[in-house]
Amino acid sequence: MARVYNFSAGPSALPEAVLKQASAEMLDWRGSGMSVMEMSHRGKHFSTIATELEADLRALMGIPDNYKVLFLQGGATGQFSFIPLNLLQGKTKACYVNTGAWSVKASGDAAKYCEVILSANSESSKFTTIPDLNAWQLDSEAAYLHYTANETIHGVEFQEVPNVGGLPLICDMSSNILSRQIDVSKFGLIYAGTQKNMGPAGVTVVIVREDLLGKADPSLPDVFNYVVQAKNDSMLNTPATYNWYLVGLVLKWLQGEGGIAAIEQKNIHKATTLYKAIDSSSLYTNPVNVNYRSRMNIPFVLKDAELDKVFLQDAEKQGFMELKGHRSVGGMRASIYNAMPIEGVQALIDFMAEFERTH
Numbered sequence: 001m002a003r004v005y006n007f008s009a010g011p012s013a014l015p016e017a018v019l020k021q022a023s024a025e026m027l028d029w030r031g032s033g034m035s036v037m038e039m040s041h042r043g044k045h046f047s048t049i050a051t052e053l054e055a056d057l058r059a060l061m062g063i064p065d066n067y068k069v070l071f072l073q074g075g076a077t078g079q080f081s082f083i084p085l086n087l088l089q090g091k092t093k094a095c096y097v098n099t100g101a102w103s104v105k106a107s108g109d110a111a112k113y114c115e116v117i118l119s120a121n122s123e124s125s126k127f128t129t130i131p132d133l134n135a136w137q138l139d140s141e142a143a144y145l146h147y148t149a150n151e152t153i154h155g156v157e158f159q160e161v162p163n164v165g166g167l168p169l170i171c172d173m174s175s176n177i178l179s180r181q182i183d184v185s186k187f188g189l190i191y192a193g194t195q196k197n198m199g200p201a202g203v204t205v206v207i208v209r210e211d212l213l214g215k216a217d218p219s220l221p222d223v224f225n226y227v228v229q230a231k232n233d234s235m236l237n238t239p240a241t242y243n244w245y246l247v248g249l250v251l252k253w254l255q256g257e258g259g260i261a262a263i264e265q266k267n268i269h270k271a272t273t274l275y276k277a278i279d280s281s282s283l284y285t286n287p288v289n290v291n292y293r294s295r296m297n298i299p300f301v302l303k304d305a306e307l308d309k310v311f312l313q314d315a316e317k318q319g320f321m322e323l324k325g326h327r328s329v330g331g332m333r334a335s336i337y338n339a340m341p342i343e344g345v346q347a348l349i350d351f352m353a354e355f356e357r358t359h
């Protein structure tokens with residue numbers, strides 16, 4: 001079967017070149033005579049993979065030297081708890097901004113460890129916008145402010161990094177990391193699961209400013225303690241070795257594409273083209289405030305929900321997969337991460353136009 005266009009929100013489509021390289025290197029990585037899966041994480045071959053992985057991520061994102069880069073397990077969901085346990089540092093409060101399902105989960109977990117100050121909340125809009133920064137309630141005694149850069153389910157994305165004064169800024173970038181240029185030095189901590197723009201599921205990247213470290217809650221297991229993991233190069237225990245390797249291949253692919261600046265231009269083009277098609281149709285609508293529409297996850301509903309099922313069936317027949325919206329919001333969602341080529345977006349638009357014409 002030919003490869004389909006996969007619009008899954010994550011795990012999601014990977015660059016075909018990466019899959020082919022992994023396949024070519026499956027039995028023998030760079031003349032080592034073994035698969036990466038079979039290597040000791042303490043051996044010289046894997047050590048090369050690990051060193052290149054961190055160096056490539058630092059180069060691509062311009063990560064300053066005073067930041068640690070960790071490759072952990074436990075998913076972004078684990079970080080919802082590990083962040084307060086590592087970063088409260090004796091403080092009793094943290095600020096959270098709820099702009100969709102993922103930030104609601106993050107603030108919900110944080111409430112187990114501290115008083116959560118809800119600095120802003122767009123629930124009354126059904127998470128279709130981002131509250132004006134001037135109206136955010138900031139508490140200078142809070143340990144940090146947490147927000148979600150891109151709400152994967154609701155399709156809402158911050159277009160700028162919010163300026164929250166002196167509070168360390170903590171950001172869940174799971175679904176838009178590496179998709180747009182950002183100034184890492186504005187953040188206290190950035191985290192992301194890898195299963196959207198970085199590779200397969202199974203690795204969680206944490207980029208954390210060193211001055212925030214050192215006073216973790218004593219109950220925190222060492223394996224999730226940023227200081228302990230940094231001292232051990234994220235290998236306190238056996239890491240997800242093959243997944244690290246695949247993330248490394250994706251980073252090298254991205255370098256070959258011209259890096260983040262170049263992929264950002266492609267992402268703008270893909271998203272603009274799809275939104276334009278939705279906005280000019282009389283069958284499809286996207287409910288999100290135009291100023292905060294996501295470039296990565298584009299939800300849309302059909303005017304007549306009765307057509308949902310046949311839309312999805314027809315789409316699948318023609319090789320457009322995983323377009324069903326998240327069960328909590330319904331409708332459709334096209335996730336168009338870095339690995340989705342413009343041809344895939346254009347083919348989807350053509351399919352949608354033809355479906356509208358015939359229905």
Ligand SMILES: Cc1ncc(COP(=O)(O)O)c(C=O)c1O
Nearest residue numbers: 075076077102152172174175193
């Ligand atoms: C923005 C965001 N945060 C957190 C998560 C949770 O990630 P994980 O499943 O890796 O815990 C997801 C998953 O889709 C997400 O999209």
